[in-house]
Amino acid sequence: MKDWSGDGNAIWRIIGASNHTDKEREQDDYYATDPIAVDKLFAVERPHRQVWECACGEGHLSRRLTEYGFKVHSTDIQDRGYEHFDGELDFLAAQMVPFAGDFDIFTNPPYKSAKEFVAKALDLLPNRCRCYMFLKLTFLEGKARYADLFRRTPPRRIYVFSERVLCAKNGDFEKVREGGGSAVAYAWFVWEKGFQGEPTIGWI
Secondary structure: OOOOOOOOOOHHHHHOOOOOOHHHHHOOOOEEEOOHHHHHHOOOOOOOOEEEEOOOOOOHHHHHHHHOOOEEEEEEOOOOOOOOOOEEOOHHHOOOOOOOOOOEEEEOOOHHHHHHHHHHHHHHOOOOOEEEEEEEHHHHOOHHHHHHHHOOOOOOEEEEOOOOOOEEEOOOHHHHHHOOOOOOOEEEEEEEOOOOOOOEEEEO
16 A cells, blocks of 8 residues: 655645645545646647646546646655655645746646635636646536636636546556446546637537
């Protein structure tokens, strides 16, 4: 069994990190994303060259973004062993961006906090920069999401996967495959800070 105990001395602790009990770790909602999700998105769109993966987990998306030549800043609420991890950071508690220049946010957020992740990303992003959120299609549903998020800050684009993409609890993709694969439909939701208009939908 993997132990996700982080380094209590991580330098990013000054902008929002904290220690967590075992019970809290179970509530962190960590589901890793198959990197093919990046490949499919990049067939139709590219982020800025500087990217923040703010819930990087074991680095599945960060590695693929790095392979594409992006400068990637990889943080998470706790250290899960990614070799290029930049430090522990509670994204929702962050009060500042820990680097300079234009950037996009690119992540699979904890689903239970996805609405808050989007709102926080739009608060921290420079104008006209984007956040790319890998989310279930069912994220489109819900009165609270409509009232608090979609009505006020609609996404610019939604890219629906034409084939199912694996998303594995605690990064255990083999267990998902042994269980028959994914039964959940996902999409990339793309918000652009300052955008006001009707979203467009595409398939990838």
